[in-house]
Amino acid sequence: MNTAVERTDAELAIGDLRLPAQPAKLNLAREYAHHAAVAFGLDADRCYEFAFAVNEAVTNAIRHGRPDAHGDIHLSVSVEDDRLTLSVCDYGKFSGYAPIGAIDADRGRGFMLMTRVMDAVQLCIGAGSTTVRLSKARL
Amino acid sequence: MGFFYIGDEAAVEGASHGADIAVIVAGGELDFAASPQIRERLGERIEAGVRRLIVDLSGATFIDSTAIGALVAMAAQVDELDGGSLLVVCPDENRRLLRIFEIAGIESLIAVHSSRAEAMRELAVAG
Numbered sequence: 001m002n003t004a005v006e007r008t009d010a011e012l013a014i015g016d017l018r019l020p021a022q023p024a025k026l027n028l029a030r031e032y033a034h035h036a037a038v039a040f041g042l043d044a045d046r047c048y049e050f051a052f053a054v055n056e057a058v059t060n061a062i063r064h065g066r067p068d069a070h071g072d073i074h075l076s077v078s079v080e081d082d083r084l085t086l087s088v089c090d091y092g093k094f095s096g097y098a099p100i101g102a103i104d105a106d107r108g109r110g111f112m113l114m115t116r117v118m119d120a121v122q123l124c125i126g127a128g129s130t131t132v133r134l135s136k137a138r139l
Numbered sequence: 140m141g142f143f144y145i146g147d148e149a150a151v152e153g154a155s156h157g158a159d160i161a162v163i164v165a166g167g168e169l170d171f172a173a174s175p176q177i178r179e180r181l182g183e184r185i186e187a188g189v190r191r192l193i194v195d196l197s198g199a200t201f202i203d204s205t206a207i208g209a210l211v212a213m214a215a216q217v218d219e220l221d222g223g224s225l226l227v228v229c230p231d232e233n234r235r236l237l238r239i240f241e242i243a244g245i246e247s248l249i250a251v252h253s254s255r256a257e258a259m260r261e262l263a264v265a266g
Contacts, residue, residue, distance in 0.1 A: 023140075
């Protein structure tokens with residue numbers, strides 16, 4: 001018999017995405033995020049917000065981060081309790097965002113927007129990588 | 140690349156509204172692949188002497204922070220000019236775009252109108 005957790009995993013069945021760090025590929029990141037959000041069971045508005053936030057994270061990774069040796073940024077999804085998390089990992093050294101709330105600054109706005117539409121945004125700064133973890137709970 | 144288009148609405152120019160108003164239509168997915176072109180296209184119109192711009196986003200399905208940044212930067216640039224103004228058109232039905240504008244808090248930076256006619260009226264009053 002399937003447990004609830006196994007069913008959730010089966011529903012999600014979405015592998016990782018290695019995305020070329022190019023602006024022209026951003027639509028693929030949005031599709032990946034939207035697909036994960038639909039599979040997880042978020043409603044239409046929250047799926048849109050989820051894809052919106054992931055797009056911002058990937059845009060930041062393309063603009064300010066570094067891809068891996070193949071030129072890719074890594075995206076992956078996970079489910080924990082009633083929360084969907086999408087991680088965006090690049091291999092740059094995090095150099096800091098513009099102050100949050102500096103609305104007229106081009107940089108900084110993206111991160112602020114992510115925090116407004118997601119339930120949690122975590123920034124994990126490693127020695128050779130930067131990961132943004134974006135989470136949204138099922139209502 | 141996602142679906143995106145931008146173009147001038149030639150019919151408006153030189154008509155009763157005067158040559159210094161340009162209507163620029165941008166639709167589809169306005170992301171970081173598109174935003175440099177938005178900035179460039181608007182910049183070209185301002186260079187060409189246009190002081191009043193209407194950016195019609197009725198057909199836009201998505202907008203990100205870089206495209207919003209391009210609009211805010213261009214609005215700020217044109218505001219510095221004598222009689223300069225940049226208005227955005229986004230109808231009430233385009234709830235998702237309006238929601239992003241709301242989240243981004245751009246109301247104080249850019250005027251958003253629900254129709255092109257309303258934006259035109261605003262420019263006529265201002266002009």
